[in-house]
Amino acid sequence: MSRARLLPVAAWAAVAVAAALAWLAAGGPGPAGAVQQAPAEETPRGDRLYTTHCARCHGADGRGATDPHNRAPTLVGMEAARVDLVLRTGRMPPADPDGSGRGRSWSDRDREALVAHMTALFNLEGPLLGPEPGDPAVGREVFATHCAACHGYTGDGGVAGGGAIVPRVVGLDPAVIAQAARVGPFQMPRFAEGQISDEELGDVVAYLDEVAVEQATPLGLGELNPVFLSAFAALLTLAMILSCLFLAGRVTMFPDPEPPPDVDGET
Amino acid sequence: MTPLFRFLFDALDARLRLRKPGRAVVNKVFPKHWSFLLGEVAMFSFAILVATGLFLTMFYRPSAEPLLYTGAAQLYEGRTLPAAYASIVELSHDVRGGLLFRRMHRGAAYLFMFATVAHLLRILLTGAFRRPREVNTHIGTMMLILVIALAYTGQNLVYDLLAGSSLRIAYATLASVPLIGDWLVVWVFGGEFPSEVVSRFFVLHILILPGLLTGLLVLHLALVARQRHTQFPRAGVDGQRYVVGEPLWPSQFAASTTLVLAVGGLVAAFSVLVPWSDVDLHGPLRLGQASNAGHAEWWLFWLQGAITIFPAFEWEVLGMTISHMLAFNVVLPGALFGLLFAYPFLERRLAGYDPDLDNHVCSRPLDVPVRAAIVLGVTAFVGMLTLAMTNDIVARGLRVSVESVMWFFRIAVLAVPAVVAWAAYARSRSVLRRRRAPGAAAGSGGDAPGGAAPANPKVSA
């Protein structure tokens, strides 16, 4: 190649390198801070994804339907965080026709494209959340005040009556935790910024991360529900009873009267 | 005997004349059966509780006053906690051996509870409560109540989130007693909830209750020594007149020593593997906060089940309120323990025993139909109530609503014990009938018609 043709190539390469460095300096991929305005961009990819997976129930115009066979809500003006949440947790598209079950697990790229596309098309509102983990000690207090009543002090979840199951929240994606608190999906109540600030959401994420790596015993058991602890207590008692069986030298529980193993029958 | 021990023994004997009483004690004979060791397991668990408890008491602070925690626990560093909970966190993270002894204390407590109940079942099912041992049986029942009280006060000393719910339920239980409820509540709690309850539970847990329990335990063992142990029927032995077994030295001593070491070893082993009393995630008691899936301890499940599954009601009668809590947290356990106290006399009447005849020979569980029915039926009832408290786990596991699980247990709690009692009664009667039939093995058990107390036939005079 001649020098003349190399020069533009080199120049473009330098620009590319400089752009990459600038991009890295800005924090790299993904949300750099706690809150990021949802990007809005119509793309062919997003369009393809929406048409394939969402339009059947929510309609090509995103207005949903109200007939008894299709209870898909309208997407126009919905919170972007809610859309991002149900995609992250895989609840949309649903596995079952009645809207329950998790039908698909989305890759980050697909999800971001779809959310951006829908934001542009349907004017989804509000920011996307992706908090940085904060102070787990503060997070524990926030969790105990607002979340433990439903999700349990270990974040393992439980029941909430009426067939509602409260899910386990330990080790979840920070964006899922934060967005669920703000959006209040399904039966979950919503927590406005005045109640739990964005910074406190980060603390809760840090706390739940801490729970995920909670010091476990050699058997891998962390803090257990009293029901499961009682199973181990029963196991200990069983071990003790086996020891008693061993010590007292008999296998039968209630011996039938038998002559002692003597030589003659005089006893 | 080593020379040193011989020297000490001779010195004491010269002053106290120990040989004759010593021989009487050391040559005492103990019948040998695995189920006779359950009481000893309970006793040794108590010993471990006292030993680990002595250690824990040195660090525990019986107060709800706020305290700044500065220690190794990441979740609480720099936070203000009630002093009791702060001391528990310190024990778990900052005191060497603290976590192990906390877990051993909790593990030994669970074993104590299980062993006491197993021991009680053995006494009931083999008829060891019959005359002349009714007094000792009552002492044992009182000890069971003390064990439950000890476990309850101990569990709430941790002053964590679960203790908050637990104490509030106790408050409501005391308050539900007609006429004197207000007074009971302020006498126990010292005012509005929760007031002084931690320091009062502390005194109960480390002094009053263990003192009472030790006293009753000494009495219990003294009566067993005086009345001698019951034993299972053995051919060639008139169990009513003689005890056959192994002597205290060396056999029973060896067995007991092995048992106490085994209890300690097993409790320690389980304490390494199972996080029994870890409360890091519970958080301190905060009024107005509760947790989902916050069960009581397993030995309270039967009471918690009773106040959960039965349908609601509240009646106003003569200015008093008869509430759900009163019925199922006060009257029901009162009735069950009343039945336990009355049972020796109840069976005597129902099974038609001779009131002047002593019984020193154990029977088998199915030997007395009324006993099999009542004991196994009531055990099934308490067992079903215990299981009922797992309703949220069942609901979650089977993906059904917790309401439907509750309805299942509402029916099962009454149906299953009835079926068990009837089945036990029927089986017991058929076993007795077969035993009494001509051609059955002679000289076995000697059950008189009507299930009267079997007096062992003497093979020889």
Place this chain on the structure above:
Amino acid sequence: MTEKRPQQRDEGKGSRRDTERGAPDRGPGDGAHGRQAPDHGAHEGLYVVGQHIPPPSEVNDTIVMGAAIVAGLSAVVFAVGLLAGAGTGVYGSALAVGLLAMAIAVRRYFAAAYPDIEGLEPRELPDADPDDDEPVTEVPPVARRSLLQRMLVGAATLLGLGLAAPVASLGPSPGDALRRTHWTSGRRLVTTDGRPLRPDDVATGGISTVWPEDAIEVENSAVILVRLSQSPPQPPTNLDWVVDDSLVAYSKVCTHAGCPVGLFRERDDALFCPCHQSTFDAARGAVPTFGPTARALPQLPMGVDDDGFLVALGDFAEQVGPAFG
């Protein structure tokens, strides 16, 4: 794992046994199982009905030695590990291994060092005579003074009962303090951090735990504030006490056993208590719809003050929490 008794057994035939001396002497008589009863007077010695002398066993000795060594080493590991700050698993396991090894050592030692003995003891209490009707005391009273006796007993009873009076010092006189809360007209609703709330601070379908100002974390004054999202509140909710046609406040103390009612199912407008699964309909005056509770959660009279903060308009109309007897 039974201890097999081998066929050959040494019969200690009806001999009284002095435990400090060695082998039993073969006295006269036969296998004395009940046939030849021991002397009631001399019950100190051991009446042996059967014994088995364990054969010497090198395997057993090895086990004892090995177990003893393991126990000793484990004890050292436990002590050193604990003092050196090793993890709980390290010294805990050492303790467990040490105790269990010691148990094995003790058992194996006694099994080999001493014979396996079966003894017999008469049940008759040595100091008891069932036909004894004589009074226990040796000194009868000179004269029967029943009136004086009864007066003494009466005084002693009063004394005993009087000594129970200090029990009343255990707590203050309850009065109606247990049945009233700290909510008064004009008291602001504040969060646990002490911040007063405006109606907009609670999102639709959101909940918040609030307390009276200056009475934060007083147990019976806990209130749960709910902004209903599914339907506006209806009777028996007191609509005068509802703000924004959706914001309603109920006592958080469950009327069953007093646990805080902290769960809210947004789509069902249902408050759910985690302790015993009582369910309350928040849109209809928190009336119980399932569970062991019989009374609705009392509703807090609520309004908005001049500065726009949520305030109480008075105390609850019914008693808060579980019933007193």
